[in-house]
Amino acid sequence: MRVAAALIATAALAACQTPCPSPPTETTNATYECEDGSELRVAYTFNSATVVQEGYTTVALPSRITGAAFRYAEGGATLRGRMNEIEWTRPGAEETVCEQTS
16 A cells, blocks of 8 residues: 555656646637627737737736636636637726637
8 A cells, every 4th residue: 555655646646747838838729609789809828918909909808717717807807608609898888709710
């Protein structure tokens, strides 16, 4: 029993010494149609999301830690969701739900 525990501990320590892989660097683009009638174009990277909404300034949001979903937020703007549906909030505007179209 002690040998098994020692082997497990050794394996765990060895795993800690190996370098972690670098985060992905590619950009993923998506387009969304929102309940408020607007269209969002979002460029996702590992650390950020850039949101383009017609008539508004482009917003770059850093990623925030969350559970199974994703969340990007800063300065009162929040983009969060899962899979093909997101919730978008811009400062001074009501939250809107958006469905991915491409």
